[in-house]
Amino acid sequence: MFSRxxxxxxxxxxxLGMGAAQGVxxxxxxTGKTIEMLVGxxxxxxxxxxxxxxxxxxxxxxxxxxVVVARNMPGAGSAIxxxxxxxxxxxxxxxxxxxxxxxxxxRILDDKASTLxxxxxxxxxxxxxxxxxxxxxxxxxxxxxxxxxLRQRTIMGASQAGGATRDYEALHNHATGTKFEIVxxxxxxxxxxxxxxxxxxxxxxxxxxxxxxxxxxxxxxxxTINILVQDALEPEPELTAMGVPTIWPFINNxxxxxxxxxxxxxxxxxxSYVLPPGAAPEAVAILRKAFxxxxxxxxxxxxxxxxxxxxSASSGERLQEVVTRVHSAPKEVVARARQIIEP
Numbered sequence: 458m459f460s461r462x463x464x465x466x467x468x469x470x471x472x473l474g475m476g477a478a479q480g481v482x483x484x485x486x487x488t489g490k491t492i493e494m495l496v497g498x499x500x501x502x503x504x505x506x507x508x509x510x511x512x513x514x515x516x517x518x519x520x521x522x523x524v525v526v527a528r529n530m531p532g533a534g535s536a537i538x539x540x541x542x543x544x545x546x547x548x549x550x551x552x553x554x555x556x557x558x559x560x561x562x563x564r565i566l567d568d569k570a571s572t573l574x575x576x577x578x579x580x581x582x583x584x585x586x587x588x589x590x591x592x593x594x595x596x597x598x599x600x601x602x603x604x605x606x607l608r609q610r611t612i613m614g615a616s617q618a619g620g621a622t623r624d625y626e627a628l629h630n631h632a633t634g635t636k637f638e639i640v641x642x643x644x645x646x647x648x649x650x651x652x653x654x655x656x657x658x659x660x661x662x663x664x665x666x667x668x669x670x671x672x673x674x675x676x677x678x679x680x681t682i683n684i685l686v687q688d689a690l691e692p693e694p695e696l697t698a699m700g701v702p703t704i705w706p707f708i709n710n711x712x713x714x715x716x717x718x719x720x721x722x723x724x725x726x727x728x729s730y731v732l733p734p735g736a737a738p739e740a741v742a743i744l745r746k747a748f749x750x751x752x753x754x755x756x757x758x759x760x761x762x763x764x765x766x767x768x769s770a771s772s773g774e775r776l777q778e779v780v781t782r783v784h785s786a787p788k789e790v791v792a793r794a795r796q797i798i799e800p
Contacts, residue, residue: 483520483739483742483743484520484521485520485521486520486521486550486739486740486743487519487520487521487522487523487550487743488520488521488522488523489521489523490521490523490524490551491523491524491525491526491551492515492516492519492523492524492525492526492550492551492552492553493526493527493528493551493552493553494508494509494511494512494525494526494527494528494553494555494730495528495530495538495541495542495546495552495553495554495555496508496509496527496528496529496530496531496538496555497530497531497532497534497535497536497537497538497539497554497555497556497557497560498529498531498535498555498557498645499529499531499644499645499647500529501647501672502645502646502647502668502672503646503665503667503668503671503672503766504535504555504557504728505527505529506668506671506672506764506766507555507585507586507728507766508527508555508728508730509527510585510757510760510761510764510766511555511585511728511730511748511751512525512526512527513525513760514751514754514756514757514760515747515748515751517751517754518746518747518748518750518751518754519743519744519747520743527555531644531645533617534557534559534560534563534616534617534618534620534621535554535556535557535559535560536559536560536563536573538554538555538556538560539554539556539560539573539574539576539579540573540574542554542556542574542579542731542732542733543573543574543575543578543579543733543734544573544574546733547733548732548733548734548735548736548737549736549737549740550732550736550737550739550740550741550743550744552732552733553582553730553731553732553744554579554730554731554732554733555728555729555730556726556729556731557621558621558723558724558726558727558729559620559621559624559723560576561576561579561723561726561729561780562576562720562722562723562726562783563576564576564784565719565783565784565786565791565794566624566719566720566723566791566794566795566798567618567795567798575734576780576784577780577781577784578734579731579732579733579734579780580731580732580733580734580735580736580741580773580777581729581730581731581732581773581774581776581777581780582729582730582731582732582741582744582745582748582773583729583730583745583748583749583752583770583771583772583773583776584725584726584727584728584729584730584770584771584776585727585728585730585752585768585769585770586665586667586727586728586766586767586768586769586770587724587725587726587727587769587770587771588665588666588667588689588693588724588727588767588769589665589666589687589688589689589692589693589696589724590621590625590662590663590664590665590666590687590688590689590724591662591664591665591666591669591684591685591686591687591688591696591701592606592613592625592626592629592660592661592662592663592664592684592685592686592688593660593661593662593664593669593682593683593684593685594611594659594660594682594683594685595653595654595659595660595681595682595683596680596681596682596683598611598659598660598683599611599659600659600660600683600685601683602683602685603635603685603686603702603707605685606629606635606636606637606685607633607634607635607636607707608636609636610636610638611635611636611637611638611659611660612638612640612658612659613626613637613638613639613640613658613659613660613661613662614640614641614643614649614652614653614657614658614660614661615639615640615641615642615643615649615661615662615663616641616642616643616644616645616649617641617642618641620641620645620663621663621664621665622641622643622646622649622661622662622663622664623639623641623663623798623800624663624720624798625662625663625688625798626639626661626662626663626800627639627797627798627799627800628662628688628717628720628797628798629662629686629704630800631713631796631797631798631799632704632707632708632710632713632716632717632797633704633707633708634707637662639800640657640658641800646661646664646668646672647672649661649664650672650673660682660683660685662688663688665727666687666693666695666696666767667765667766667767668766670765670766670767671764671765671766674765684696684699684701685701686701686702686703686704686707687701687702687703687704688703688704688721688724689703689721689724690718690721690722690724704717712789712790712793713793713797715790715793716790716793716794716796716797717794717797719783719786719790719791719794720794720797720798722779722783723783725771725776725779726776726780729776730748732744741773745772745773745774748773749770749772752768752770753770
């Protein structure tokens with residue numbers, strides 16, 4: 458018995474020693490290092506605003522306080538940044554991808570999507586927002602309500618294939634019968650809002666409500682725009698209080714409803730942050746814990762409020778589960794989802 462007790466004591470001491478060593482390694486892991494936040498979008502857009510906000514605060518919650526630097530790599534709905542992260546970035550946690558939802562959902566929704574990476578193999582740190590997207594028109598446009606959009610032609614600006622603006626305008630046309638005339642090729646929401654101000658387009662869809670509030674607060678304040686509809690799995694209380702309808706009452710076909718649900722599920726990945734496949738487990742644990750602390754921090758939330766961006770965070774573990782589930786959706790739902798986002 459004494460021998461067994463002595464053996465157990467040795468094991469406890471060994472485990473305590475291992476825990477202490479792991480604590481030391483966690484404290485030292487990022488000391489003196491720089492973390493690159495690879496942003497798959499243009500400077501000044503909603504994704505860039507969020508990524509830089511997260512980067513400024515994340516360092517405070519990472520042991521060793523590494524420098525976190527944002528670098529923009531726009532193109533193909535974040536597919537270029539996704540491919541870089543997937544195949545070329547180090548796996549030691551020194552490069553974090555800030556990717557658009559299209560990069561995560563592209564392989565489901567577009568059979569021509571980049572095959573350079575598999576989104577289910579990224580390691581998810583978390584998302585800062587899983588918000589609502591909207592369709593808007595300028596106040597002087599003849600289309601002022603969603604019912605108007607169902608009755609009459611409306612010129613809507615859009616980005617290239619794979620961008621939310623083009624996809625969501627097509628989705629409304631196919632799933633509800635709107636008569637949006639899609640003019641694509643704009644670089645991003647900054648260019649699109651300028652096109653609206655110049656009168657080149659009456660409006661756009663697929664605009665994150667949080668981005669609208671941060672990029673164009675005067676549009677909301679001065680009632681410069683009409684908000685036609687909100688696209689989300691669950692209604693946004695602020696928009697509902699303003700009388701903005703959701704898309705759901707306008708969909709009559711059950712298959713279309715399931716397909717729209719699949720498309721809108723990408724919004725959970727609205728401001729997602731990921732690591733390359735095979736990322737060092739120690740880095741994953743540190744960054745997930747730091748991200749969770751960041752999005753709950755009072756100073757971070759105060760900065761987010763000043764920037765007029767909403768925070769509706771989800772954990773990396775939840776994102777990992779959801780990305781696996783949506784990539785296993787029934788074939789007929791996936792096929793219809795692909796159809797409804799094509800112009």
